Amino acid sequence: MSELSKAYAPADVEASWYARWVDSGCFTADPSSTAPSYSIVIPPPNVTGILTLGHVLNNTLQDILARRARQTGHEVLWLPGTDHAGIATQTVVERQLRKEEKKTRHDLGREAFLKKVWEWKEKHGGIIIGQLKKLGASCDWSRERFTMDEAYARKVQEVFVDLHGKGLIYRGKRMVNWCPVSLTALSDEEVIPKKQKGYLYHFKLEVVEAPGTWLEIATTRPETIMGDTAVAVNPKDQRYAHLIGKHVRRPLPLDVEVQLPIIGDEAVDFEFGTGVLKVTPAHDKTDYEIGLRHNLPVIDIMNADGTLNDLAGEGFAGLDRFEARVEAVERLKELGLLTREEPHENNVGFSERADVPIEPRLSEQWFLKYPKTVEARDAVRNGLIRFFPKRWEKVYDHWLENIQDWCISRQLWWGHRIPVWYAPESSGEGPRIQIESPGEGWIQDPDVLDTWFSSWLWAHDTMDEAVRAKFYPTSVLVTGPDIIFFWVARMIMAGLEYTGEIPFRDVYFTGIIRDKQGRKMSKSLGNSPDPLDLIAKYGADGLRFGIIRVAPQGQDIKFDEKQIEEGRNFANKLWNAARFREMQGPCNPSPDPAGLPLPDIAIHLLHRFDTMHAALCGAYADYRFHEVAGLLYDFFWGDYCDWFVEAAKPILNGSDEQAKNAILTVMDATLSGTLRLLHPLMPHVTEELWKRLGFQAPASASGSGERAGLLLYTVPPAEKLLNLPETEITAASTRTTALYTAIHAARNLRAEFKIPSQQQVRFLLAPKEEIHDSRRAIFAGLTRASGLEILDKMPPAGTPSVVTDLGTIYMPLEGLVDLDAERKRIAAEITKVEAELVKVEAKLADTSFVEKVPANVLEDHRQRREKWSEKLETLKTTLQGLG
RNA sequence: GCGCGAUUAGCUCAGCGGUAGAGCGCUUGCUUCACACGCAAGAAGUCACAGGUUCGAACCCUGUAUCGCGCACCA
Numbered sequence: 041m042s043e044l045s046k047a048y049a050p051a052d053v054e055a056s057w058y059a060r061w062v063d064s065g066c067f068t069a070d071p072s073s074t075a076p077s078y079s080i081v082i083p084p085p086n087v088t089g090i091l092t093l094g095h096v097l098n099n100t101l102q103d104i105l106a107r108r109a110r111q112t113g114h115e116v117l118w119l120p121g122t123d124h125a126g127i128a129t130q131t132v133v134e135r136q137l138r139k140e141e142k143k144t145r146h147d148l149g150r151e152a153f154l155k156k157v158w159e160w161k162e163k164h165g166g167i168i169i170g171q172l173k174k175l176g177a178s179c180d181w182s183r184e185r186f187t188m189d190e191a192y193a194r195k196v197q198e199v200f201v202d203l204h205g206k207g208l209i210y211r212g213k214r215m216v217n218w219c220p221v222s223l224t225a226l227s228d229e230e231v232i233p234k235k236q237k238g239y240l241y242h243f244k245l246e247v248v249e250a251p252g253t254w255l256e257i258a259t260t261r262p263e264t265i266m267g268d269t270a271v272a273v274n275p276k277d278q279r280y281a282h283l284i285g286k287h288v289r290r291p292l293p294l295d296v297e298v299q300l301p302i303i304g305d306e307a308v309d310f311e312f313g314t315g316v317l318k319v320t321p322a323h324d325k326t327d328y329e330i331g332l333r334h335n336l337p338v339i340d341i342m343n344a345d346g347t348l349n350d351l352a353g354e355g356f357a358g359l360d361r362f363e364a365r366v367e368a369v370e371r372l373k374e375l376g377l378l379t380r381e382e383p384h385e386n387n388v389g390f391s392e393r394a395d396v397p398i399e400p401r402l403s404e405q406w407f408l409k410y411p412k413t414v415e416a417r418d419a420v421r422n423g424l425i426r427f428f429p430k431r432w433e434k435v436y437d438h439w440l441e442n443i444q445d446w447c448i449s450r451q452l453w454w455g456h457r458i459p460v461w462y463a464p465e466s467s468g469e470g471p472r473i474q475i476e477s478p479g480e481g482w483i484q485d486p487d488v489l490d491t492w493f494s495s496w497l498w499a500h501d502t503m504d505e506a507v508r509a510k511f512y513p514t515s516v517l518v519t520g521p522d523i524i525f526f527w528v529a530r531m532i533m534a535g536l537e538y539t540g541e542i543p544f545r546d547v548y549f550t551g552i553i554r555d556k557q558g559r560k561m562s563k564s565l566g567n568s569p570d571p572l573d574l575i576a577k578y579g580a581d582g583l584r585f586g587i588i589r590v591a592p593q594g595q596d597i598k599f600d601e602k603q604i605e606e607g608r609n610f611a612n613k614l615w616n617a618a619r620f621r622e623m624q625g626p627c628n629p630s631p632d633p634a635g636l637p638l639p640d641i642a643i644h645l646l647h648r649f650d651t652m653h654a655a656l657c658g659a660y661a662d663y664r665f666h667e668v669a670g671l672l673y674d675f676f677w678g679d680y681c682d683w684f685v686e687a688a689k690p691i692l693n694g695s696d697e698q699a700k701n702a703i704l705t706v707m708d709a710t711l712s713g714t715l716r717l718l719h720p721l722m723p724h725v726t727e728e729l730w731k732r733l734g735f736q737a738p739a740s741a742s743g744s745g746e747r748a749g750l751l752l753y754t755v756p757p758a759e760k761l762l763n764l765p766e767t768e769i770t771a772a773s774t775r776t777t778a779l780y781t782a783i784h785a786a787r788n789l790r791a792e793f794k795i796p797s798q799q800q801v802r803f804l805l806a807p808k809e810e811i812h813d814s815r816r817a818i819f820a821g822l823t824r825a826s827g828l829e830i831l832d833k834m835p836p837a838g839t840p841s842v843v844t845d846l847g848t849i850y851m852p853l854e855g856l857v858d859l860d861a862e863r864k865r866i867a868a869e870i871t872k873v874e875a876e877l878v879k880v881e882a883k884l885a886d887t888s889f890v891e892k893v894p895a896n897v898l899e900d901h902r903q904r905r906e907k908w909s910e911k912l913e914t915l916k917t918t919l920q921g922l923g
Numbered sequence: 924g925c926g927c928g929a930u931u932a933g934c935u936c937a938g939c940g941g942u943a944g945a946g947c948g949c950u951u952g953c954u955u956c957a958c959a960c961g962c963a964a965g966a967a968g969u970c971a972c973a974g975g976u977u978c979g980a981a982c983c984c985u986g987u988a989u990c991g992c993g994c995a996c997c998a
Contacts, residue, residue, distance in 0.1 A: 047960065233997085240998080259998055272998090308998085317998045324998080386997050431927065435993070438926075442994085521993090552992095556935090582960095589946090590936070595928085596991085600935060602947055609960040620957035670937075670945080685957080693956095784964090790952095791964040797953040824955075824963095876942075883941095889978040897941055897979095904942070 048615035050579025050608075054724040058173060066110075066751050067178045069117035071510040078109035079117040079511035081499050082179065083519045083527070084187065086125035087161050088132050091171035093553045093561055093599060094520065096571045097591055100584045101550060101665060102518045103177050107720035108660060109515075110178075113754050117511045118178060119502055121185035122165060126491040127222050127393045130454040133157045150453050150486075157454050171572060176580050176723050178751075185502040187494045188456070195501040196494045197459040197475045199538070204473045208409045209448070215328045216447050218401035220346030220361075221394035224451040225405050227490060228444060229525050231389040231398055240313060240384035241369060243377045245271070245288035248299055255280070255288055255302070256379060258313025260386060261323070262372060263364035265292045266352045267341040268300060270319040272330055275304030277315055291377055292368060293353020305330050325400050338402065346399055361399070406449040406458060406487070412536040413440055419532060419542050428548045428663045432521055439525050448490045455488030496530035499543035512539065516546040524549070548663045551596040561599070574604055581722035582608030588721060589669040610673060611725045614718070617681055618729045621707055624692060629736040631708035634763060637698065639691070639814060642706040644776035645684045646762035647769050648675060649710055653759065656717060672718050680710055683780060690821040691814070699814075708735075709761050719750050726750055778845035779815050785842045786823045789851050792865070793840055800824060806831045807847040837921050838862045843914045859922055866919045873915060877908040 061067060069079075080102050085095060106118040130145075133156055137143050145153040165186070172179065185192060203209045216225040241262050247253040255271065271288055273280035280302075287299040307330055308317045321331030322340040331338060341352040348356045348364050355371075356364050372378040389398045417440040419425045420433050427433045449458060463469035464481030471485075472478050500512055513535070519528060528547060535543030553561055561568035574583050586607025591597050621627065633646060652675040659667040688703045712735040719726040730750040737753045762769065786803055795801055803825045805811070816828040831850065838859040841850045880901055883889050890898065 046958075048958095233994095257998080261998080309996090312996095313998060315998095319998090326998080388997085435927075438994070578960095595936090598935060600947085603935075605960075606946060609958095612960045613958065616958035616961085618957085623957070666937080674945080681958090682962085686962090787963060788965085794952080797963065798955065879942075883979080886978060892978050893941080900941080 046616075046619075048579075048612045048725065050581060050611065050724065051576070053728045054174075054176065054580050057724045057727050058176060060749075061178065061751060062173075062181065067118070067180050068182050069180050069507070069511065070115055071506040073115035073510070075113055075115040077117070077511050077515075078106070078114035079119070079514040080106060080516055080518065081119045081502060081514055082121060083517075083523075084121045084123040084185075084495065084498065085168045086128050087122045087165040087168070087186070088125055088129045089122075089168045091168055091175075091571045092568055093571060093587070094550075095168070095172075096175060096583060097550050097553060097587050097597070098518055098520065099172055099175060099177050100588060101548065103175070103584075103723075104588070104665060104668075104720040105516060105518070106178050107723060107751070110752060111716070111720065111754060115510070116178075117180055117183070117507065119183050119185065119511075120169070120172070120177070120179035120181060121498075121502060122168065122187070123491065123495060124161075124186065124188045124455065126450060126452050126455040126488060127224065129157060129161070130452050131222065131393065133160050133454075136160070145453060153453055174572065174575055174580060176584065178723070183502075183507070187491070187498070192494070192497075192501055193456055194475065195497055196456045196489065199497060199534075200459055200489065200493075201473055201475065203408060203411065206411070208411055209406060210409070211404065211406050213402060213404045214407070214447070215325045215400050216403055216405055217389065217391075217398045218344070218403065219391040219394050219396070220344065220399050221396050222391065222452075223344055225401075225403060225447050225449060226391060226398065227447050227492075230392045232392050233387040234390050235385055236388045236397075237383070237385050240382045241372070241378065242314065242380035242382065243291070243372050244379055245291065245377070247283060247286050247288055247302070249286040250283075253283070255283070255316050256314045257316045257318050258382075259318055260384060261320075261365070262368040263348070263356075263361055264320045264323045264341065265290065265318065265368060266348075266356065267320045267322045267339045268318045269321060269331065269336040269339060270301050270303050270334065272303050272305045272308050272317045272319050273315060274306065274308040274310045276306075277308070277310040279310075279315065291375055292371060293356065294371070295354055303330075303334050303336075305333065322402055323400055328400070328402065340402065342399065342401070344401075346396075405447050408446040408448050408493075410443055410446060410530075410533055412533045413443055415536050416440060416529065416532045419536070425532065425542050425544065426546045428546060432524060432547075432549050435521075436524060436529055439529060446490070448493050449485075449487040450490055451486075452488050455491060456494055458485040458487050458489060460485040492526050492530060495527055496534040497538070499531050499535055500539050508539075512543075513541050514544045516548060517544040518548045518550065520552060521549040522552065546663070551591055553597045553599050555599060569599075569601065574601070578604045578608035579611060579724070581611050581725045585610055585669060585722050588665050589673065591666050610677070611722060613677055613681065614714075614722075614725060614729065617676070617685065618711065618733055620685065621704075621711060621733065624704055624707075627711075627733045627735065628705055628708045629734050631705045631712060633702070633706050633709050633761060636702040636705055638702055638706065638772075639699065640772040640776045640779075641684060641687045641818065642702065643762065643764065643769060643772035645679060645710060646706060647773055648679045649713055650760045650762055652679075653713070653717065669721060672714065672721070676714050676718075680714070684710075686822055687780075687818045690817045694817075708733075711735075713759075713761060715750065716753055719753075723751070775815070779818060782844035782846045782849065783819055783822045785844050786819070786825070786849055786851070789840055789842050789849070790823065793851070793853065797824060800826050801851055801853075802826050803828045804831045804835060804850040804852060805829070805847050806850070808845070809847075811846060834921075840865070841918055843911045843918075848914055848918070863919065863922050866915055866922070870912065870915050870919065873908055873912045877905065877912060880905045880908060 082102065083098065102118060106116050109116045134145055137145065137156065148156065200209060217228065217231045219226055238260055240258050240260055242256055242258050244254040244256045247255060257271065268290055273284065275281055275284060281304065283302050284304040286302050288302060290298045290300050307326055308315065319327045319330050319336065321328045321336050321338045323342065339351055341348055342361065343349050346361045348359050348361065350357045352364065356367060359367060369378065390396065391398050417437060420427065420436055427436070459473065459475045461472045461474065461478050461482040461484055463471065477484065499514055500508060503512055517528065531543050535541060555561060555567040559567060571583065583604050584607065586604035589607065590603045652671050656668050656671050659671065691699050691703050694700065711733065715726040715730050727750045790801065803823065805828050807830060819828040820826065835850045835852050839850045839852050840862055841848050884901055884905060
């Protein structure tokens with residue numbers, strides 16, 4: 041074995057291990073396995089996508105779960121894939137087409153354009169998959185899926201036909217959210233409300249039947265006046281009720297003279313604006329509904345791209361809607377009708393993808409009345425599906441309670457084409473809902489389906505019969521709360537409808553990663569670091585560990601590169617601890633500390649490991665990943681490196697071979713144990729060290745032998761490194777804690793007296809009880825002292841001292857005794873101890889405390905009082921000794 | 924308007940009834956024979972505010988404030 045280098049260099053290690061895992065087929069799920077199954081379907085990233093920190097978090101969590109499940113003896117399927125992402129992908133390819141060939145998709149025609157998109161997909165679609173591999177994702181790549189795979193696409197169309205047959209899908213002319221840039225309808229979920237600063241324009245109109253009476257109207261959209269077909273007031277509004285039935289003259293367009301009826305409708309809020317509403321049925325959802333109630337004509341004055349059409353009249357036709365707004369205000373001014381422009385903030389719906397205000401538009405679309413809404417709601421309400429964190433259950437429930445039909449058709453080309461065929465003109469037949477063409481002359485619906493209409497089948501239609509039999513329902517879904525409606529809720533409904541089962545047992549919602557200012561990471565802000573750069577700089581393991589460690593359950597994460605640096609540092613710490621072990625000679629491949637004469641520090645360490653392991657199992661059960669990371673970090677860095685290894689050095693440098701051997705075995709057991717438990721989080725470095733140090737799975741473990749390596753090592757659920765009677769463990773732990781605390785106190789004493797680290801000192805101990813030589817050696821080693829000698833006569837008055845659980849420790853400083861300084865120091869210490877003592881005593885003096893408190897807490901307080909008063913006594917004696 | 928979250932050390936955040944924690948940053952000392960991506964020591968907090976419950980509250984309850992998110996409204 042080559043010697044380990046001084047600093048861990050992740051790049052080569054990570055690449056070579058990943059290749060070995062894939063080659064050995066370790067990630068490939070076996071549907072015929074008899075082991076219990078564990079499965080996850082990846083939230084398919086967009087084919088256009090590149091890896092973001094959000095993906096890193098999300099997929100690291102899934103990888104941890106997958107690898108942990110392998111370790112706990114499961115047959116694991118982590119099914120990967122990508123999403124065709126209709127609008128996003130089409131937009132990217134169209135942009136490229138415009139840039140490189142100065143053409144639009146219409147110049148190419150549907151077929152040629154789609155060919156381009158497929159070419160683009162073949163070329164770029166694998167990027168994000170490659171990036172996931174760099175991260176170490178243990179997906180079953182042999183089962184990679186794409187939402188436009190032939191088989192999958194067929195399922196999507198079958199579902200459409202089926203739901204249509206059940207009467208749940210229908211076509212209708214409705215008010216939809218129209219994106220004037222993408223030129224397609226959108227679902228309600230794709231509309232993002234944004235606060236906008238604008239104006240509320242007030243203008244007045246004279247009542248035709250009552251000259252001299254004016255109605256003042258407030259609107260944020262004067263550019264739609266040309267589409268107005270009524271003016272509405274609330275019939276209960278005393279100010280205006282008497283005018284209902286009369287008319288006003290519509291001011292625009294100038295060359296068309298139209299009288300609008302004044303109608304009464306309950307939907308008008310008389311608190312808002314002037315209490316008079318202009319009604320534009322073609323360009324506002326509420327107005328459209330009012331129009332239906334009052335049988336109003338509908339005048340559509342806009343083109344699909346948000347420009348105004350000829351019905352808007354002279355001077356407006358051809359203008360963009362926002363230019364038209366300015367123009368309309370000008371005209372009203374000229375007419376002397378504009379009375380006021382009042383600054384006004386309102387919410388405007390923006391298209392999620394194109395980031396422009398959507399336009400309410402009347403159009404013919406396909407809609408879905410969701411299936412299994414009640415069952416889907418109950419599945420979560422009744423705990424059949426569990427959400428982590430639980431609070432999202434309420435959000436989910438609320439959405440399902442108020443669910444609206446889903447507009448599923450999109451006026452795009454890239455996607456699953458709607459399986460509806462229209463008859464040749466002459467035939468007079470109605471449309472047919474089927475996948476294959478009914479024959480010559482039939483024309484397929486030009487629209488495609490909303491991307492989510494394919495994603496909602498992801499949990500089951502990515503699997504074939506055999507795989508589904510073994511791995512469906514899946515174990516857990518790991519995703520962001522931002523797609524709880526888009527995806528999670530819909531998948532639950534689809535699962536219930538098409539498999540009769542829930543698609544997953546648990547849903548873990550990650551937090552959202554934000555920048556230092558708390559803003560969402562986004563391409564446009566340029567505030568999202570490239571994870572590949574971070575991997576290059578800190579290693580995939582460093583990135584994974586760093587991000588997991590700061591990602592508490594469901595809380596948003598403010599990203600700071602420092603966090604990743606910590607992850608890298610931890611990998612390096614691990615590396616160097618292994619390096620140190622390697623320098624002591626070969627490791628025991630299957631170390632077992634049982635039966636060895638273990639010193640206290642070893643018992644203490646092994647017990648700490650077992651305690652940590654138990655806590656870790658609990659943390660996994662509730663998906664508290666950051667706790668898993670924290671436990672391993674604290675145990676390894678603190679308990680193992682800082683204390684145990686340092687304390688063991690005197691023994692390792694000593695001559696007692698038996699003691700040395702015991703220490704090395706304990707190190708091997710702890711190191712290999714840590715590598716195993718850490719593997720799901722930092723797979724590459726742990727695998728590398730496992731191999732380099734020569735550890736092996738015991739023969740009893742499944743996936744045994746050298747072939748499998750760490751990836752397939754099965755950790756027994758209740759594995760313990762230490763099997764000793766409880767009393768023995770407690771005694772050894774107490775002694776070790778006392779020793780370590782004393783060491784800390786002595787180091788503090790050194791620092792206070794500014795003894796340089798390299799300078800040796802002597803410590804003298806007035807022991808409280810017998811103390812073994814080996815413990816004194818440890819003490820000396822960790823305090824850089826020549827020794828801890830047992831006091832035979834009192835040192836000179838004023839010798840710095842500290843009271844510890846081992847006894848009082850003196851640090852003789854020849855010729856440097858400063859009585860006054862020492863007096864002050866002790867006095868300060870007394871003040872502190874007294875304060876603690878007062879607190880404890882006050883509690884114990886309180887009868888209701890003593891009566892009501894649980895026994896263990898009471899005992900705890902009593903011991904504390906004991907300890908503090910003992911310490912106080914010693915300190916007082918010392919102070920007296922100083923004269 | 925309704926709902927949800929956050930408010931703890933300079934920063935980023937854990938903790939969520941029984942002696943206030945971590946990492947970073949800061950101060951001091953260390954090229955100590957695994958690691959300066961390190962070691963040791965230290966300073967630093969009325970746990971947003973006001974009430975309440977409790978023997979005991981950062982933690983539970985009620986309210987307030989500030990920030991953020993979602994839903995609804997949005998003329």
